[in-house]
Amino acid sequence: MIRSTHLPLLVTLGTFVLAYALCAYDYPSMLSTRVVANLLTDNAFLGIAAVGMTFVILSGGIDLSIGSVIAFTGVFLAVILRDTSIHPLAAFMLVLILTTAFGAAMGALIHYLEMPPFIVTLAGMFLARGAAYVLSTESVPITHEFYDVLQGLYWKDPSGGRFRLIGGIMVLTFLVGILVAHRTRFGQNVYALGGGGQTAKLMGLPLASTTIRIYAISGGLAGLSGIVFSLYTSAGYSLATVGVELDAIAAVVIGGTLLTGGYGFVAGTFFGILIMGLIQTYIVFDGTLSSWWTKIVIGGLLFAFIVLQKGLTWATQARRRTATGSAAAS
Amino acid sequence: MAHDIPPVLHATGISKFFPGTIALDDVELRLEAGEVHALLGENGAGKSTLIKCLTGAYQRDGGTIRLSGHEVAPQSTAESQKLGIGTVYQEVNLLPNLTVAENLYLGRQPMRWGLVDRRRMNAMARDALAGYGLDIDPAEPLTAYSVAIQQVVAIARAVEMSGKVLILDEPTASLDRDEVQLLFGVIRQLKARGLAVVFITHFLDQVFEISDRATVLRNGRVVGTRLLSEVSQKDVVTLMLGRQLEAQVHERKAASAGAKLIEIDGLGKRGMLEPLSLALREGEVVGLAGLLGSGRTETANLIFGAVQADQGRMLLRGREITVGNPREAVRHRFALCPEDRKTEGIVGDLSVRDNIILARQAAQGWVRPIPRAEVNEIAERYVRALDIRLASLDMPIRLLSGGNQQKALLARWLATNPDFLILDEPTRGIDVGAHAEIIALIEQLRADGMALLVASSELEELVAYSTRVIVLRDRRQVRELTGAEITPDNIVRAIADDDGREVA
Structure with a gap:
């Protein structure tokens, strides 16, 4: 059944299909699995971070720290693998624990000090970026044979597309994210928090643990995104991924999630990521367009989606008014 | 009223102090099973403070609360809900962005294999609401329905979760006449099921229509508990105000209308x-x-x-x-x-x-x-x-x-x-x-x-x-x-x- 709350998701899907059709019309080779595979690989780190951002925005918050956390993770891994002999898997575990705890700490501050998420995560953004600089100001290459193994893992489609590990991790993250958002109590609590914190509290919801877990997830997924980014670039650089949080927010909004929280879908964010990736790919195919056109198109899309959301809000309010009126008369 | 079985809820000696004022002073409230009990008083008499002490939203400074004979001390609304005290407020306290079923079962969804079983949740919601005379699609967003229906959903949630005491804090303030009757039908049904219902409102007509007894508060003290079948509206108002109401309708002065x-x-x-x-x-x-x-x-x-x-x-x-x-x-x-x-x-x-x-x-x-x-x-x-x-x-x-x-x-x-x-x-x-x-x-x-x-x-x-x-x-x-x-x-x-x- 199609409900009005599903409409933004459908619009996102429609936009994606339309955009892909336009691309394929101009460059039929964009239909190849190679392009699809690269789309997944190139956007893997952004996609993973955007899943965490979706939870945060669904709860009515924002997390500005994830770009810095991704960079910190990369530098941390590069430095620890250069200077010590611990296995990358252990390093991964370590950095995931660190970033999750970092997110949880921000969530705790937001809840217990009743601070706006914007300010707390802004502080987190500077902290994580600063910590990355402290570890190393230069780009540190990662040369570990385990990295080569991981980077060499891919499934080759008969027609030539290479579906790499990191793309798979992103798809898996999205699947788990969808399940958590829609089919667990925690997921329902996230929506409830976005629908109204005070009301959720009166309904007996565990606000503290929900808020802390939301930002812990966002931090942890930023850590995972950082691992994926280090696999993607084979290096750690403290100046990398500046502003990725804004790309993630854009993907979430284009994916149909309401910035004020409470309405949206994790699956929408997936298509938001793909739409953004598609624009980039088109510009690469074209070759004559400046890459800044990506930003312009994304900007335009964002405006379109914000207007769409406002329109939908008005539409539902109008519908609600008539519904109330008819119920009163009956 | 049978006094050999303990009352559902018996609060005694409840006191609450705010800086500079005594909000509640040695208040007693006794709720029997299967009664609708009106809580009356002027604004500022202490009704909401009492409710907040009972539901754990405020910590009381003195007194005891016994629920079915056992002493309880709820520290939060969530805890009092678990103990059996549910509250429904004037503004519907449900989430507009969730469906009816999601609102009804938030925090206690039916699970299967560690995941929320949405199909069963919707079926359960439909059954539960049918019990209140509502035939609505629980998979629809809450906002698809009128305030009165949302109010009934809120009551259903409170009753399903708590099931001993239901506190209704001005539930009829934003409802029209037909909707009030819908709500009263639900309240009568709950009464028959043996719940103790606390009803707070400014509409005295409604108090007399639905309630069995009334406890009247004034300046943080209980000034009386009355069986409503034995008193008149004027008696109750007199209790609330503590003075005989002067004739409310003044003799209208000759219209001295100017320019x-x-x-x-x-x-x-x-x-x-x-x-x-x-x-x-x-x-x-x-x-x-x-x-x-x-x-x-x-x-x-x-x-x-x-x-x-x-x-x-x-x-x-x-x-x-x-x-x-x-x-x-x-x-x-x-x-x-x-x-x-x-x-x-x-x-x-x-x-x-x-x-x-x-x-x-x-x-x-x-x-x-x-x-x-x-x-x-x-x-x-x-x-x-x-x-x-x-x-x-x-x-x-x-x-x-x-x-x-x-x-x-x-x-x-x-x-x-x-x-x-x-x-x-x-x-x-x-x-x-x-x-x-x-x-x-x-x-x-x-x-x-x-x-x-x-x-x-x-x-x-x-x-x-x-x-x-x-x-x-x-x-x-x-x-x-x-x-x-x-x-x-x-x-x-x-x-x-x-x-x-x-x-x-």
Whole structure:
């Protein structure tokens, strides 16, 4: 059944299909699995971070720290693998624990000090970026044979597309994210928090643990995104991924999630990521367009989606008014 | 009443202190199974404080609460819900972005393999709601349904979760007559199931219709618990106020109407209000009567310019004026006290003083601040004149009781020295005592030569102070009553008129 709350998701899907059709019309080779595979690989780190951002925005918050956390993770891994002999898997575990705890700490501050998420995560953004600089100001290459193994893992489609590990991790993250958002109590609590914190509290919801877990997830997924980014670039650089949080927010909004929280879908964010990736790919195919056109198109899309959301809000309010009126008369 | 089985809930010696005041003093409340128990009292008598102590929203400073004989000490609303005390508030406390079923089972969803079983949840919700006589699709968003239905969903949630005591805090305030009956049907059913229901409301008729007993609070103390079948409304009001109510309907003074102040000629807006004509003299109170949604508030908003009219004109002292927005209205010395004081009136976190001075300062322009001493003088004068009860002028206005907030709001507009004051439901949601004071105040303002337009759903009240009454129906002016014609009966007849609709 199609409900009005599903409409933004459908619009996102429609936009994606339309955009892909336009691309394929101009460059039929964009239909190849190679392009699809690269789309997944190139956007893997952004996609993973955007899943965490979706939870945060669904709860009515924002997390500005994830770009810095991704960079910190990369530098941390590069430095620890250069200077010590611990296995990358252990390093991964370590950095995931660190970033999750970092997110949880921000969530705790937001809840217990009743601070706006914007300010707390802004502080987190500077902290994580600063910590990355402290570890190393230069780009540190990662040369570990385990990295080569991981980077060499891919499934080759008969027609030539290479579906790499990191793309798979992103798809898996999205699947788990969808399940958590829609089919667990925690997921329902996230929506409830976005629908109204005070009301959720009166309904007996565990606000503290929900808020802390939301930002812990966002931090942890930023850590995972950082691992994926280090696999993607084979290096750690403290100046990398500046502003990725804004790309993630854009993907979430284009994916149909309401910035004020409470309405949206994790699956929408997936298509938001793909739409953004598609624009980039088109510009690469074209070759004559400046890459800044990506930003312009994304900007335009964002405006379109914000207007769409406002329109939908008005539409539902109008519908609600008539519904109330008819119920009163009956 | 069987006294050999312990009451469902027995609170004794409940005390609660706030800085400077005793909110509750040795309060006892005893709820038997299968009774509807009304909790009555003026605003500020301690009803909500008591409820908050019972539900764990506040920590009590003394006393014990026994639930089915066992002592409990809930630390949070979540804990009291688990113990068996559920609460439903006036504003529906459910989440608009979730579906009916999600709201009903939030926090205790049926699980399968560690995941929420949505199919079973929807089926359970449908069954549960069918038990309340609601046949709705629980997979629809909550906002697809009317406030009354949302209210029943909230009750269903509270009962399903708690199941011993259900506290209804002004549940009928925003419902119309049919919806109230829907709700009462549900309450009767719960009563039959053996729940103890606490019912809080300002509508005494409803109290007598649905409740078995009533506990009356005054100034934080219990002044009596009565079996309602044995007492009259007047007895209860007397208990609440602690003094015999003076005759509420004053002898109306001869209309000493002065010069014609304002003339409204065919003012209207398509789809909102049919053209309306009306003339007001100084020293005249014109009442606006009509059912909910008949266009009372719309009329007030159009005249004040809060909504732009698309036809008609207005004359002020014979000169045509345009009122495109409230700013211009204030310049013409109009004032509007809106209906919904929580969202349209008070600024909750500002002090009482700042709230009172707001409109006066705005009229003067922000670049010319009113001197502090003058601000204090104005605020104090109106606090005294209107008998606003507060601890200090510096306290945030949201801490005042409803009636005092309403009076502070009135003070805000009186401070602008208006010639023409529009009051929209000035007595909604306030207690009987403040009620009489506001009516007396309207009378006073009229005698001082102000022109007033008062929209109200309380007919006796309109009859008490109006020199003329305009009756609206379906956003149309249908009748004007003057002088001796103004009786509740006549108003009701004008509202109902020939379409045979049952009103009173």
